[in-house]
Amino acid sequence: MTEIGMEDVATFTERVQAWVRANLPPVDPAVYEGAFRTDLSEEEEQAAVARERAVQRMLFDAGLAGICVPREYGGQGLTPAHQQALNHAINGHEFPVRLQAPTFTPCLAVLLEFGTEEQKRTHVPAILRGDELWMQLLSEPGGGSDVAGALTSAVRDGDQWVLNGSKIWTTGAWWSDWGLCLARTNWDVPKHRGLTVFMLPLHQVGIDIHRIEMLNGSREFCQEFLTDVMVPDTDRVGDVDQGWTVGVRWMFYERLLYEIPLVTFPSGLSRTFIRSSYADLARAAGLEGDPGARELVGEARMLDIAFEALQGRIAQGIRTGAISDQAAAIARLFKGVTAGRTRTIAFELAGTTGGAWTADDGPLAERGVEYLMRQSGSIGGGTTEMARNVISERVLGMPRERAVDREIPFREVLRGPSSAPSPRP
Secondary structure (H helix, E strand, O other): OOOOOOOOOHHHHHHHHHHHHHHOEOHHHHOOOOOOOOOOOOHHHHHHHHHHHHHHHHHHHHOOOOOOHHHHHOOOOHHHHHHHHHHHOOOOOOOOOHHHHHHHHHHHHHHHHHHHHHHHHHHHHHHHHHHOEEEEHHHHHHHOHHHHHHHOOEEEEOOEEEEEEEEEOOOOOOHHOEEEEEEEEEOOOHHHEEEEEEEEEOOOOOOEEEEOOOOOOOOOOOOOOEEEEEEHHHHOOOOEEEEEEEEEHHHHHHHHHHHOOOOOOOOOOHHHHHHHHHHHHHHHHOOOOOOHHHHHHHHHHHHHHHHHHHHHHHHHHHHOOOOOHHHHHHHHHHHHHHHHHHHHHHHHHHHHHHHOOHHHHHHOOOHHHHHHOOOHHHOOOHHHHHHHHHHHHHHHOOOOOOOOOOOOOHOOOOOOOOOOOOOOO
């Protein structure tokens, strides 16, 4: 036993493997890959979400939810090695993919680190049971990557706050339950010092959720309009005007994502997909023996291996204190850049079928759309430009980029006509 009363990893692994074989059907790993699926109707996606909630509840009832979450909040209180054993066991099996990000990370991670005792005892068990799916309300229209420049306002009214503004690019908000929201609570200090984090139900009076249709037909991205939304002060996360302290850790969890030991995610998923699907593409295109195609398949595989090793090394370095937690931006940058390259490789392997296809073209179909969507990997989860800034300034110690709005009250920052005006006393 690793600690008194703690199940050792070997025994846990045997139990997990037996449970997975008995309860989770095998699936093709490729069904979990690709950005923003368009092959499901709204009813089918709602049914898929309901099924994943049910699978999460199965994991909870089996003592396999929240492996590294403290027992007092409904978790198992085990180690990252136990979580890794579960991640290995579910390779090739059904798992609740929509619940992992951002519900478990970064949202659950933020609640565990900054939430009050009451908040954790109320919401963490509900998340572990699959009763609550969470989203992060960070980006704003016109805000680009400047998260600290949030214009969504929160004004205190006694024991509650009144929120007004808009958030955007929230994947899956239309089928989720709760959100973490970064809002402006002080306009008379520099922008990083006047932010506060709140949690709020997404389906309530005052919140309108609009789905955004993407180039490929996906409508997973949403924009939320908040109008006089009332939030009790008990649903504030962290101190007033100290939201950037929460936000820095929030974005750290988002950058590392599947390396955070709160997430149940098949450890070999991306590796299996790269090895099988790119080779399948070459075969489907009649290029199995073509030297150029083999080189492309090998490049895609190499990028996957390098990313897995890099992310593991960074996660280990952060856990041991050998490197700053800001080094998570290195993995974010690598993944963002290589995602565009691997989609380009798929398009190149598909050849002319990548430009015009039918439903009978199997793995070659839709590669043109994926190619047109390739830049999404450099934007979602924080842009690669911001990752470069973090690496240069906070990891390498280079001089900070000059910013004219860093030390002046946010109320005085000049904004374009499309931006919301600063509220006046």
